[in-house]
Amino acid sequence: MTMIVKPQDVTDDHAINELVSSTLLRLKFQDRNNIREETHGVQNLAREETPELIRESLFQMDKELEALLSASHKHGPGFGCAYEQARSLPTTFVNDRDYRLKFLRCTLFDPAKAADKMIVHLDYLLLLFGPRALKESLKTNFFVKEEAVALREGYMQLLPFPDQSGRRVLALLPQILFYTPTLRVKLFFFFFVVAMENAESQRRGVVVIGWSGSSPLLGIEGSTPRVPGTPANKSVILPSGRSVANGLHARIIGIHFCFPDTAIFRIIRAFYVIAIGEHWRSRCVFHYGTKLEMQYKMMGYGIPVSQIPATDTGVVKVKNYNQWLRTRRLVEKDPTANAQICECPGLNDVLFRRAGSCLAHPGNARFKNMLESKKEEHVNSNQTEKRDIAWSIVELVECKNGRFLSWDTKKTCWMIMTDRAEIRQKVAMSIRDFNRQSKAAENQQSYQSSTNAFQHHGGKKRKLDSTENIFSPCYIG
Structure with missing residues (x-):
């Protein structure tokens, strides 16, 4: 039975904790244990890939795609329109083997789930970016005017290094709450497309960090934060009724929310728990306290906390991000000439x-x-x-x-x-x-040991030289 949280319960920590607990308790014991261990980086649930598994899974996925399209009217209005449109284009990527493998790896080689996710993913690409997104992979120049400014601001960044388990890390700073829901979703799709470009990342998945640090909620002057689950935040949903969670083709291993221990952030946490849905709620981890306390907690999950792109006062760090953007544009401009560039x-x-x-x-x-x-x-x-x-x-x-x-x-x-x-x-x-x-x-x-007896000379302490191993x-x- 699904627990219902009423609007007045957003300030009730007990009710929110009960919602999280009930989500976990509905899972089988082995599933709960797998999620906990994978979130900590102890294990990776990705299947061992063999030529036979890949060949059979691709064959079954193709059959599932045809079955879904033949019964598309049962899945809501517009379901599968993007895939149908893409197949009729002279140039498209939807039939590429490597493209379909992304969805199989995301669903742990479940052909039915992979086919469904691929169709929803393409429907979102068409809705958010238009027909061009069915012809070529997302690029930085898909963002224009205000969207391009948002991309450059760096309030959403892929960290320059993976975590200790080899997973890509996507950092979200609190300023993204002042973006429109559509812009946030477009940024999500872009960064996940980039993160999933190589097979290793597809197998290991992505860790998401919502970082507020110890600073107050900074935003854009004159704007109101659009926290998920509030009236100011209207979710981006396909005409078929499918949500963003159904369309992202990255396996999200863990979602870490790092908040100061204040009343306003506990309310924000409640809205996130309610709005994020059962699909991802079981993988959410909430950290409260000072910046140092939250960093120590995240280190237990193997996350490179030194790379988090925000200062103690909440100012975004953009040096690494600007380098990444320049590199990204080089690769997009001429992939062949820049084939030796390693994005991460x-x-x-x-x-x-x-x-x-x-x-x-x-x-x-x-x-x-x-x-x-x-x-x-x-x-x-x-x-x-x-x-x-x-x-x-x-x-x-x-x-x-x-x-x-x-x-x-x-x-x-x-x-x-x-x-x-x-x-x-x-x-x-x-x-x-x-x-x-x-x-x-x-x-x-050896030198320090031999001179230890002479550290006090003439009643004065003698300073010893120290050499750091560089x-x-x-x-x-």
Whole structure:
């Protein structure tokens, strides 16, 4: 039985908590456990893909699509019109194998659900962006005038790095509440289309963060926030009655709402819980407290909190986002010439950059462990053996589908390295620098131990020098 929350209950924490609990209790125990573990990054529910599974699923999905179209009148007005229109176009992507695989991965290879989601997704593309969206993938120039300004403002951003489980992270800042519902949905579709461009992201899914930090609700002067579930926020629904949740083709693993512990944000939380619907409610996590408290809580879910694009006072950070937009436009302008651009590093990728640390990236942390495991062997090897060790590390990264990326300072983006001789040289330099810095750290520790007895001299404390281990694969040129 579905619990009904009355409008007057939005200020009642107990009623809202009961609604969340009842949603979870209606799930099977194994389903609840799977959601909890996947939200924490402990497991990934994506199925292991085989050629047989893919071939059979695509075949069954095609049959489901035809069945849905033949009975489209049963699914509400306008259902399937976009798909029918797209199939008659001379140029379209709707029949592409890779496009359909996105929906199969989103639904864990359920052909019936994938077919339904694809039709609803196309209906939304036609409604929001017009016929052009049936011919080509969404681009930044689909947004014009006020919409283009909203895209540049950065109140909705894909973070430049994945989380510790390799999932893309979409950050929403409170200022998006002042956008119209239609504009918000258009931005959602655009960012999810971008996030789902590679197979790894399709399998691992997306984490959404609604970040308010510890600042008050900042907005646009003279505007009223359109909180979901309030009269000022009219939901975007298809003529067939299907909601946005039915049309997004990304597997949303978790939705984290981060609010100050104040009355106004508890009311906002209540509206979100009611409006978000049962489909996503079971994956919602609410964090209250100071900025630091909320960051610590999210770190438990593997989220890179240092990348959240907002200051303590609520001002949006746009440096990384502006670089991302420039990169995005380069790829859109000439995909072939910019095929080596990497929009976001993968979980097992190794990053090389002249300045700044990349050890927070999971791939670089694993790379450092590889260097450490080869340290003694490398020290006791001749030049030929050292060369073989470097190649063995390259192969270790590649066997996990990892890539080697270097930072292009002119294009301000990551580039996929293809010159294997250059890759081996970078790895060899990383081993050399790691060994040198490890030795320096050991010498420093030995020095501090030997001078410990002399820290007090003449009644005065003597300041000891400290050397920070600056190792990072990103530091190597």
